[in-house]
Amino acid sequence: MSDSKAARARPIIVFDFDGVIADSxxxxxxxxxxxxxxxxxxxxxxxxxxxxxxxxxxxxxxxxxxxxxxxxxxxxxxxxxRTTCAPIFFGVADIMMELSRDFDIAILSASDSDLINDFLITHGIWHLVKCVMGRDVPGSKTEKLLALKSAHDGKFVAMIGDGVSDVAAALHADVRAVGVAWGWQSARRLRASGADAIAMVPADLLDLIVVQELTEAPTR
Known part of the structure; x- marks a missing residue:
């Protein structure tokens, strides 16, 4: 990455899709x-x-x-x-909008990128997301996280997910793993798998990311 690109790079937050953003x-x-x-x-x-x-x-x-x-x-x-779109979890759009003021937002998911983009358009939040990497994008979840980390000059804030595989990918990529309690797997499982923090409701993400400033690489 050139010096000019590095200077422009903002910290990035990566969201899982199903169970974190989409109530699917x-x-x-x-x-x-x-x-x-x-x-x-x-x-x-x-x-x-x-x-x-x-x-x-x-x-x-x-x-x-x-x-x-x-x-x-x-x-x-x-x-x-399907001709109808899954609902979005209450409060998540507002949190994404708030976070997008200071961070780039990406979505990393096992769902197809086109399905995710259609969802973002339907719910009016497409403009908040800089990058979508679905199952159609080659590479493991860890490899994709590392690519995003490199593209942002290492300024990686957190991987936000609802599954133990999200936590594992974050740990392997040496980035913060923030679990959510409203998703497909339990907060208990996420804690046991090594999540750095758990958001019980979407509003907790602001406290975990902005107030506590999870902008430094974790020490493991």
Whole structure:
């Protein structure tokens, strides 16, 4: 990165999408049940993502012994075919707007980038997000975090997620891991996996990020 680009780089905050911004659990779970039934498997728990180590459709497929690629393809196809958009968690848009004044915001997700962008447009928050990296962008979650960290001259504030895989990726990339308690996995699991902090409600993110100034790389 050139000196001029480094001077312009703002600190970046990365959000997971499903379960952090989008209240999409029930929609995604229903799509997974349908896909599983299509592949001959009808026994799906009410909260299928709660205990996964990697919160992906492929990982869920492995737990029910169906082909991961076919399963993920069916789920994504069902979600893309929907004519209605998932709701946004109450208060999240306001928090993103507040944070965008001082930080660049990116979204890193196992959902497709087009689906995420459609959601952002529908809810009128597309202009708050600088970068969307969905499942269609090559690389692991850790690799994508490292790329974003490099592009912002190391000025990485936090990875905000609702899954243990978000926490693990943040720890491997040596960035702050902030869990949220309103998502797909429990605050207990996020704490046990090594999250640096837990936001119980969206407003907590301002305290954790702005007031406590989580702008320095964590010491591990």
């Amino acid at each position: 659990h029930d929609v995604c779970a229903a799509a997974c049940r349908w896909a599983a039934a299509e592949l001959g498997h009808s026994d799906m728990p009410e909260k299928p993502f709660a205990e996964l180590e990697a919160v992906t459709y492929e990982a869920l497929a492995a737990t029910i012994s169906v082909d991961p690629e076919r399963f993920a393809g069916l789920v994504c196809g069902a979600l893309e075919a």
